[in-house]
Amino acid sequence: xxxxxxxxxxxxxxxxxxxxxxxxxxxxxxxxxxxxxxxxxxxxxxxxxxxxxxxxxxxxxxxxxxxxxxxxxxxxxxxxxxxxxxxxxxxxxxxxxxxxxxxxxxxxxxxxxxxxxxxxxxxxxxxxxxxxxxxx
Numbered sequence: 001x002x003x004x005x006x007x008x009x010x011x012x013x014x015x016x017x018x019x020x021x022x023x024x025x026x027x028x029x030x031x032x033x034x035x036x037x038x039x040x041x042x043x044x045x046x047x048x049x050x051x052x053x054x055x056x057x058x059x060x061x062x063x064x065x066x067x068x069x070x071x072x073x074x075x076x077x078x079x080x081x082x083x084x085x086x087x088x089x090x091x092x093x094x095x096x097x098x099x100x101x102x103x104x105x106x107x108x109x110x111x112x113x114x115x116x117x118x119x120x121x122x123x124x125x126x127x128x129x130x131x132x133x134x135x136x
Contacts, residue, residue, distance in 0.1 A: 059091030
């Protein structure tokens with residue numbers, strides 16, 4: 001019969017206690033949780049603003065180009081004007097949708113940052129219960 005042996009050490013474990021009040025000891029689980037939260041915060045990218053600018057430019061150009069198109073109305077095919085309307089309005093709608101997604105991304109980034117700040121405040125309150133992190 002094989003017995004499971006536990007490796008138990010009788011050595012003393014030394015814990016480092018910070019001397020300076022600007023340093024606090026933090027549990028490794030808390031540190032890893034905060035690291036994962038910070039790592040998962042989406043980074044702000046310029047794709048949405050660039051794409052919205054492109055679609056607003058296309059939509060605006062299509063609609064504004066209808067002005068000279070109406071002056072030359074006798075020389076164009078009948079399908080051209082409705083096509084310009086469709087392209088202009090569709091591009092403006094897509095631009096508005098992209099702006100909405102950009103604002104949603106901003107909200108997600110802000111809420112993720114607030115969650116990390118809340119975790120840090122909770123950890124700080126354990127070590128310094130009378131200390132307010134928001135005061136500089």
